[in-house]
Amino acid sequence: MNTNILLVGTGAVGSYYGARLAQAGARVSALCRSDFAVVKKKGIAVKSVCGDYHFKPAEVVRAISEYRSDPDFIIVATKVLPEIHIPDMIREKVLPQTSVVLLQNGIGIEEPVASAFPENELISAIAFISVSRPEYGLIDHKDYGSIRIGGYPSGSSSKIELLAGMFRKAGVPCEIENDIISARWRKLMWNAPFNPISVLTGGTDTREMIESGPTLMVARAVMEEVRTLAEKTGHPIPPSSIDTVINDTRSMAPTRTSMLQDYDQKRPMEVEAILGSAVRIAQRHAVSVPHIESLYGLLTLIDKKNRYLSG
Amino acid sequence: MNTNILLVGTGAVGSYYGARLAQAGARVSALCRSDFAVVKKKGIAVKSVCGDYHFKPAEVVRAISEYRSDPDFIIVATKVLPEIHIPDMIREKVLPQTSVVLLQNGIGIEEPVASAFPENELISAIAFISVSRPEYGLIDHKDYGSIRIGGYPSGSSSKIELLAGMFRKAGVPCEIENDIISARWRKLMWNAPFNPISVLTGGTDTREMIESGPTLMVARAVMEEVRTLAEKTGHPIPPSSIDTVINDTRSMAPTRTSMLQDYDQKRPMEVEAILGSAVRIAQRHAVSVPHIESLYGLLTLIDKKNRYLSG
Numbered sequence: 005m006n007t008n009i010l011l012v013g014t015g016a017v018g019s020y021y022g023a024r025l026a027q028a029g030a031r032v033s034a035l036c037r038s039d040f041a042v043v044k045k046k047g048i049a050v051k052s053v054c055g056d057y058h059f060k061p062a063e064v065v066r067a068i069s070e071y072r073s074d075p076d077f078i079i080v081a082t083k084v085l086p087e088i089h090i091p092d093m094i095r096e097k098v099l100p101q102t103s104v105v106l107l108q109n110g111i112g113i114e115e116p117v118a119s120a121f122p123e124n125e126l127i128s129a130i131a132f133i134s135v136s137r138p139e140y141g142l143i144d145h146k147d148y149g150s151i152r153i154g155g156y157p158s159g160s161s162s163k164i165e166l167l168a169g170m171f172r173k174a175g176v177p178c179e180i181e182n183d184i185i186s187a188r189w190r191k192l193m194w195n196a197p198f199n200p201i202s203v204l205t206g207g208t209d210t211r212e213m214i215e216s217g218p219t220l221m222v223a224r225a226v227m228e229e230v231r232t233l234a235e236k237t238g239h240p241i242p243p244s245s246i247d248t249v250i251n252d253t254r255s256m257a258p259t260r261t262s263m264l265q266d267y268d269q270k271r272p273m274e275v276e277a278i279l280g281s282a283v284r285i286a287q288r289h290a291v292s293v294p295h296i297e298s299l300y301g302l303l304t305l306i307d308k309k310n311r312y313l314s315g
Numbered sequence: 316m317n318t319n320i321l322l323v324g325t326g327a328v329g330s331y332y333g334a335r336l337a338q339a340g341a342r343v344s345a346l347c348r349s350d351f352a353v354v355k356k357k358g359i360a361v362k363s364v365c366g367d368y369h370f371k372p373a374e375v376v377r378a379i380s381e382y383r384s385d386p387d388f389i390i391v392a393t394k395v396l397p398e399i400h401i402p403d404m405i406r407e408k409v410l411p412q413t414s415v416v417l418l419q420n421g422i423g424i425e426e427p428v429a430s431a432f433p434e435n436e437l438i439s440a441i442a443f444i445s446v447s448r449p450e451y452g453l454i455d456h457k458d459y460g461s462i463r464i465g466g467y468p469s470g471s472s473s474k475i476e477l478l479a480g481m482f483r484k485a486g487v488p489c490e491i492e493n494d495i496i497s498a499r500w501r502k503l504m505w506n507a508p509f510n511p512i513s514v515l516t517g518g519t520d521t522r523e524m525i526e527s528g529p530t531l532m533v534a535r536a537v538m539e540e541v542r543t544l545a546e547k548t549g550h551p552i553p554p555s556s557i558d559t560v561i562n563d564t565r566s567m568a569p570t571r572t573s574m575l576q577d578y579d580q581k582r583p584m585e586v587e588a589i590l591g592s593a594v595r596i597a598q599r600h601a602v603s604v605p606h607i608e609s610l611y612g613l614l615t616l617i618d619k620k621n622r623y624l625s626g
Contacts, residue, residue: 204515205616212616222612225605294536298609301533305516305523 006031007166010075011061012068012094014039014048016137018081020145021107021129023050023059024174025079025167033063033071035093039140040066052145054175068096077167079105079129084113084277091120098124103163105129105153110277111192112285114156114185126156127164128184130191136265150177154184189234190241193249195278196230197223199263200299203273203306211258214250224250225295233282236289270314273307275300317342318477321379321386322372323405325350325359327448329392331456332418332440334361334370335485336478344374344382346404350451351377363456365486379407388478390416390440395424395588402431409435414474416440416464421588422503423596425467425496437467438475439495441502447576461488465495500545501552504560506589507541508534510574511610514617518579522569525561535561536606544593547600581625584618586611 007030011022014036026032036043047060065071078094090106098104103125104117118126134147151171155161160180171178181187201223202208213219227246234241266273279300286293318341322333325347337343347354358371376382389405401417409415414436415428429437445458462482466472471491482489492498512534513519524530538557545552577584590611597604 201613201616204613206620208616208620212620216612216616216619218608218612218615220612222609225608294605295609297529297536298533298606301527301529301531302512302515302613304529305512305519305527308527309517309519309523 007076007170008073009033009077009079010035010068010071010073010097012078012080012090013037013082014043015081015083016135016143017131017133018079018107019048019059019137019143020050020052020133020135020149021081021131021151021171021176022061022079023048023057023143024176025170026059026061027057028170028174030170031062031073032059033065033073034061035065035068035071037066040064042140046141048141048143050143050145052143052149053147054145054149068094071097074099075102076163077103077105077127079107080117081107083272084108084110084274085272086276087272090117095120100124103127103167105167106156107131107151108277109191109195109274110281111188112281113277118156125161125163127153127167128156128188129153130184130187132191134259150179152179152181152184152187154181154187157185158183183239185237186234186239186241189230189237189239190245192234192278192282193227193230193241193245194253196282196296196299197226198253199261199273199278200275200303202261202264203267204299204302207260207264207268209258209260210253210256214254220250222295222299226299229286229291229293229296230282232291233285233289233293236291237285267306267310270310272311273303275303275307279303318387318481319384320344320388320390321346321382321384321405321408323379323389323391323401324348324393325354326392326394327446327454328442328444329390329418330359330370330448330454331361331363331444331446331460332392332442332462332482332487333372333390334359334368334454335487336481337370337372338368339481339485341481342373342384343370344376344384345372346376346379346382348377351375353451357452359452359454361454361456363454363460364458365456365460379405382408385410386413387474388414388416388438390418391428392418394583395419395421395585396583397587398583401428406431411435414438414478416478417467418442418462419588420502420506420585421592422499423592424588429467436472436474438464438478439467439499440464441495441498443502445570461490463490463492463495463498465492465498468496469494494550496548497545497550497552500541500548500550501556503545503589503593504538504541504552504556505564507593507607507610508537509564510572510584510589511586511614513572513575514578514584515610515613518571518575520569520571521564521567525565531561533606533610537610540597540602540604540607541593543602544596544600544604547602548596578617578621581621583622584614586614586618590614 044064355375
């Protein structure tokens, strides 16, 4: 029998990986919100550097109660925002056999879901991809596309291997991480400085940030604080990785970060998942993170103002 | 004989105080730049809550070489920007009897002028005023208006008393500060957090900054760092003054900071005078100022981008 997957959230990232799993033969359904009507009618067109694909979800629903199947996997691919309460969104279909997959950004995002469903397998997934949703029902995949998955808080399982196998079958490079939280911290080394700074400096791309000495100094200090936090929580990252991240960023084509795209389009930014969680983890471990705290204090207000303008 | 004063820079602050000195009977001339033609032709209209006044400078010049008198005071009221080299601008008329007055924002701004003219009296002046220049030749004075003056690095003199006397004669509340640098640090307690934060948060007023908890935390941390720097350099400020500044700001009518007005109008911002100097003073005294450093790193880039857009 086909693997039953319910995809919650059909933004760019969720749609892309959901489409790939459908391509691999899974029965993938979609829980949509604002894009429901479009996806219900036309499905999702994936324009991709790896080949185009038309993703027609098995079911398209507006709420979990409309979903008629029993999911082997619920893949949560919404943004991580305080107003989105994930356990409430999915509770009705978290069955004994359901593995919950969090395909989202940020740090510390697993805890609320893990404590809501202590009997269920929780899988954490990190996407490395450049993809956008120019309009409802249309995904534009421009670059990269790998994914890392692992059990929370660590380890692997037969279902993680099943999921990895489906991704690979569809051509998605997928690595199973025994310590997925370390991988989250490593991704945060990039996200925590460059996403917020790109917004706070009036809309700058990666090249502009890297080339301004005093700005790069802030980015570096933020990375150092992330590294300290990771180490304090048992996920050491080698000091050399800061230079590696900076050099990689320097050699990238100039890019507008995803948070900047959110800002430009007056969408809520993942302030809490990217920075707020780090500040709270720092408080719990009595670690001083003044640079992260500064970005957090500024980004909170610009996000609030931006949401206000959007409403 | 009348006191001869050359006012260098006829922005809002310079024009206002220059006009008051003319009103008190001094012979005030003006060195103008972009507004030369207008000021030459029509002088400067001062619209003020304290009574309107028309300021007709004795001489209006484009360069110091055109100025025909011997100044008792040169009052420098330009912005403090790396591209404005004050000693070069005024050197030709810094005569033995000339006192140089710096009516400008920031910290550490006296040093370059003091070392360029070691034989001359240097007076430092701080304005507390809400005034703008809606157009060339027109000054709009909305609120406050006091000034503090003192000798650099400290002390007073008969010429400082003369200047204070003229201000008072024109109705300007003027205090002579024996330790004017302390007064600069106290003003920086407000300027260092609120000016940059208002710009970095996408254009927020004082009320919005004060009401956002995580943002106020950053402002408070910046104030704490300013206080530490002031103390390290021999100008202690009582810890309670942080709460005083915050409470005063909370009770103000919501205000857009002067730096935000500069940003909105794509004018250069005083990043170096307000933050860069503080960072360098911190380095010299081996004081850690991570919050100031964060604002500095961000503001440098947004200023650069803003200048680029303006050109």
